[in-house]
Amino acid sequence: MNNDFRLKSVNYLLNGLTVGVVVGALVSAFRWIIEQQLSFVERLYILAHQHHLLLLFILGANIIIGLVVAVLIKENPNIKGSGIPQVKGQLLGKIDYPYWSALWRKFVSGVLSIGSGLFLGREGPSIQIGSTAAQGIAAFRNVDDELRRVIIAAGAAAGLSAAFNAPIASSMFVLEEIYHRFPLKVWPTVLGAAAVSNFVSTVAFGQQPALHIVYQDAFPLGQYWHLIILGCLLGLGGLVYQQSILYSGTLFKPFQKIPNYLWVLVPLVLILPIGYFMPITLGGGNQLILAISKNVPSISILALYIVVRLVFATLSYGSGAPGGFFLPILAMGALLGATYGQIMVQLGLLPAPLVINLIIFSMAAYFACITKSVFTAVLLITEMVGTVTELMPLAITALIAYAVVDLFNGQPIYDQLLNNIIKKRG
Known part of the structure; x- marks a missing residue:
């Protein structure tokens, strides 16, 4: 009985590690491309103060971006918005959709939308990218529905962890806000995925916190x-x-x-x-x-x-x-x-x-x-x-x-x- 318990625990952890590596690489790439694109767009706007014709170039580029994103949304409406409600719906058994169709469209459309300067965050798409990638891993392994949901939850946590370098908060967000349960098979899988994903993103972006703010004294x-x-x-x-x-x-x-x-x-x-x-x-x-x-x-x-x-x-x-x-x-x-x-x-x-x-x-x-x-x-x-x-x-x-x-x-x-x-x- 104890050996069986240990084997299950190790299996849950291995599931998390697999998901963490895949999702960490995907979301790190997603995050890096957005940061580079946003930096480029900001420089264009600053240059436009000296060369006003650049505004026409930006306008034309934004219209093309909008049309590409519109086509992707039309083809798969599940990629609209943050994606967190869709993931939550999946884990509750109220929504489901093919993983590959959503995965690549969310990646491309998210890069184009957020990287163009819209007031949108990368965390929601990162969670959906992570969950759909994990859905693909579950489909490849042909697991049962219950384990599939656990792996999807782990992918969501890994996505948020890579987006913000916050593995503990990412695990808690999935368990507190999305999954709503803390059974044995969930938390080691989720935390393992978030930790490994965070390691991958740390290799890519360094160890400095995502919002490193320096303050002088503790609040009196x-x-x-x-x-x-x-x-x-x-x-x-x-x-x-x-x-x-x-x-x-x-x-x-x-x-x-x-x-x-x-x-x-x-x-x-x-x-x-x-x-x-x-x-x-x-x-x-x-x-x-x-x-x-x-x-x-x-x-x-x-x-x-x-x-x-x-x-x-x-x-x-x-x-x-x-x-x-x-x-x-x-x-x-x-x-x-x-x-x-x-x-x-x-x-x-x-x-x-x-x-x-x-x-x-x-x-x-x-x-x-x-x-x-x-x-x-x-x-x-x-x-x-x-x-x-x-x-x-x-x-x-x-x-x-x-x-x-x-x-x-x-x-x-x-x-x-x-x-x-x-x-x-x-």
């Missing part, structure tokens, strides 16, 4: 009253963000006569003035987070960033373009935390160096209240920022924001998006 206990106010404000802001994502499709009412797979052309055309005047805001938001943490802008600039990010992130997601809002949530949380901090500094109620701490807390709290995944939020920011000394203020701010959303009956965003997909499919 005497300033903890800020966490209560900030948590409440972030909770209210989280409700607004939830609704903006859920009803993002309403922004396209003027285009109802156009097939919805062509809606992706709208944000790709409208992105030009944003890229021209504010290239730092392009993409999911990781560059913006790092920029404001090094040099916190004025309140007016932060307010402008908040409005632009909220409106255009909603437009980008509502278009159905393949990309997530995981990283855009963190960017919005960082902006809100920085704004609150700067206001308190102006009022003489907060030392200026502590604004950086509030940026870190706000990312965790904003993510926690929108996704309703507090454990994942705290672990994610801890791993992405590279700090373990601020766990208590992280948890306090996240719990308060979570409680505010709960008070107003806010539901987990991915559950609501999955329900919308199921309703549309009858």
Whole structure:
């Protein structure tokens, strides 16, 4: 009996290791191409200040990109959006689709959409790429349905781990938000896949955390009253963000006569003035987070960033373009935390160096209240920022924001998006 138990445990771990190697390589390539493309696009916008004809080149390129992405979405609608609701639906047995058709289309369309500067994150597509690659491994091995779901869950965790270099948070996200169960056969497979995938991405990108933010001091206990106010404000802001994502499709009412797979052309055309005047805001938001943490802008600039990010992130997601809002949530949380901090500094109620701490807390709290995944939020920011000394203020701010959303009956965003997909499919 004990030998049988040990063999099963080793088998679960080996499944995870196999998935981790494959997914880690795929998602690392996905991440690298997006980073290179975004860097190139930002340089083009900067050069356009001197050579205005470049704007016509960018416009033409974006239209071509939009048409290619539209064709891919038309061929397989399962690649629309972040992909996390689709993976969740698969694990719940409510949705299923062929892995190869979704895998390569999600990879290509995700690179084109996110790399062109739309306000979308790489994490959702990375999760779906990971889960579909794992689905292929399960099909190749011809496993039973139960083990197939475990392997798909491991692929999802491996995808997120490679995208953010956060293996513990990635495992917790899949178990807390997607799989909802912690049986023996799941956690070693999921954690093994996430750890190996993280190793592969670390070889490719180095050991520095994905959002390495340097702060001077730990947040003083005497300033903890800020966490209560900030948590409440972030909770209210989280409700607004939830609704903006859920009803993002309403922004396209003027285009109802156009097939919805062509809606992706709208944000790709409208992105030009944003890229021209504010290239730092392009993409999911990781560059913006790092920029404001090094040099916190004025309140007016932060307010402008908040409005632009909220409106255009909603437009980008509502278009159905393949990309997530995981990283855009963190960017919005960082902006809100920085704004609150700067206001308190102006009022003489907060030392200026502590604004950086509030940026870190706000990312965790904003993510926690929108996704309703507090454990994942705290672990994610801890791993992405590279700090373990601020766990208590992280948890306090996240719990308060979570409680505010709960008070107003806010539901987990991915559950609501999955329900919308199921309703549309009858």
